Amino acid sequence: MVVFVAYPLWWVLGVTAVMWTAVALLGGIALLTRRRVRVPRGFGIWLLFLAWMLISASQLSAFDRSVAFVYRGSAYLCATVLFIYVFNTPKEVLPDKTVIRLVAMFWVVVAGGGLLAMAFPTASFSSLAELVLPRSLLNVRFIESLVHLEFAQTSRILGFPIGRPRAPFAFTNAWGSNFALLTPFLVASWAAGSRRWSRLTRVMLLVSVVSVVVSLNRGMWLSLSLGLLYAAARFARQGRVRPLIGVGTLLATMVGIVYFTPLLGVVEGRQATPHSDAGRLALYQASINLARESPVLGYGAPQPSDLKEGGASIGTHGQFWLLLVSHGLPGLLLYVGWMLFALWHTRRGRSDVHVWCHVVIFISLVQMAFYEQVPTQITIVMVAAALALRALYIPSVTAPPDGPVAEDRVPAVKVGV
Numbered sequence: 001m002v003v004f005v006a007y008p009l010w011w012v013l014g015v016t017a018v019m020w021t022a023v024a025l026l027g028g029i030a031l032l033t034r035r036r037v038r039v040p041r042g043f044g045i046w047l048l049f050l051a052w053m054l055i056s057a058s059q060l061s062a063f064d065r066s067v068a069f070v071y072r073g074s075a076y077l078c079a080t081v082l083f084i085y086v087f088n089t090p091k092e093v094l095p096d097k098t099v100i101r102l103v104a105m106f107w108v109v110v111a112g113g114g115l116l117a118m119a120f121p122t123a124s125f126s127s128l129a130e131l132v133l134p135r136s137l138l139n140v141r142f143i144e145s146l147v148h149l150e151f152a153q154t155s156r157i158l159g160f161p162i163g164r165p166r167a168p169f170a171f172t173n174a175w176g177s178n179f180a181l182l183t184p185f186l187v188a189s190w191a192a193g194s195r196r197w198s199r200l201t202r203v204m205l206l207v208s209v210v211s212v213v214v215s216l217n218r219g220m221w222l223s224l225s226l227g228l229l230y231a232a233a234r235f236a237r238q239g240r241v242r243p244l245i246g247v248g249t250l251l252a253t254m255v256g257i258v259y260f261t262p263l264l265g266v267v268e269g270r271q272a273t274p275h276s277d278a279g280r281l282a283l284y285q286a287s288i289n290l291a292r293e294s295p296v297l298g299y300g301a302p303q304p305s306d307l308k309e310g311g312a313s314i315g316t317h318g319q320f321w322l323l324l325v326s327h328g329l330p331g332l333l334l335y336v337g338w339m340l341f342a343l344w345h346t347r348r349g350r351s352d353v354h355v356w357c358h359v360v361i362f363i364s365l366v367q368m369a370f371y372e373q374v375p376t377q378i379t380i381v382m383v384a385a386a387l388a389l390r391a392l393y394i395p396s397v398t399a400p401p402d403g404p405v406a407e408d409r410v411p412a413v414k415v416g417v
Helices: 007-013 016-032 043-059 061-087 095-121 128-134 141-147 172-192 195-214 218-239 241-259 263-271 277-293 318-346 352-367 377-389
Strands: 036-039 125-126 147-150 152-155 160-163 411-417
Touching: 007 016, 007 095, 007 128, 016 061, 016 141, 036 061, 036 147, 043 061, 043 318, 061 141, 061 318, 061 377, 095 172, 095 195, 095 352, 095 377, 125 128, 128 141, 141 147, 141 195, 152 172, 160 172, 160 195, 172 195, 172 218, 172 352, 172 377, 195 218, 195 241, 195 263, 218 241, 218 352, 241 263, 263 352, 277 318, 318 352, 318 377, 352 377
Parallel strands: none
Antiparallel strands: 036 411, 125 147, 152 160
């Protein structure tokens, strides 16, 4: 879990791009030393996606695209390693509440980045990596965006400069996407943590409403709102009144902060200013056109574009489009197939932790049309899936192969000797 807790350090050092490769390699080596490793039935869908992703690398045609492939591919592998680790570690060794608290601490980091953006919107500085990397690498825009650090991304969407939070990520959309995915972990941590933790983070969440609104990330507004409403529906279906009231109170409070403050004007201004909609639609159409030319293997990574949308590459601005362009239709179907499998099988969880982990997967699927899910988002989602699925398999992942199988549980698949 060093990925989450120490992320601010990796960001300041400018090594977030290579951190995923290091974690994937070290975690993979650690798993190989285990005598027995289990994975849930259906996990083969995800493994097939990884295999297809690697095959699609044969279509890479430029250095910067190869760098992007390694960056995203290592994130997928890192998420896989963390999933297998969490799924195989018994609750007595790695309790649910410990994982929830660690990921919720990452929410604090992300929310703190939003508050720094509000206080220092023009702050900019070089990471250690930027100081030591050769100029030839820094001239690659993708690499430069990862090692040159800013708290906010200045935008004139509303007709005047406004600092949209981005720390500790390279782009403001990544900030919004992560904030939405991490919020369910934060809410779940209130039941698993101390009163002091609960009080401090509740206050921080309410203060962060300002950052959420000023980010102008409509995708975050939509995915987080739908996620909270979906959580309320799950609790209502289970007949659990107390958590249902809690979700309703949280929603009402956040809406009230916006509606009865000047933040409402920012929301209305953003809704009245489509700004990037035309550019996004052009990128989506260009992604479809490219996919028609290489529907099976894709291109290994997003492709250069002549469109004006900030010079954005074709195949960005959404995990759906990233997969379609980079890994073709088979890669897209395998990725979505695994996420739908995880969503379907985690629906049976009844504890607060497992319901909120289920909601994380739901939010991720909602975000696919407009937010990429790499590098941090996919890790968050896979940890959530591992926690939720771990509770549904034969009594514990350390039970012997011939142990009793609960009536409503599915046996895991054993790998290794």
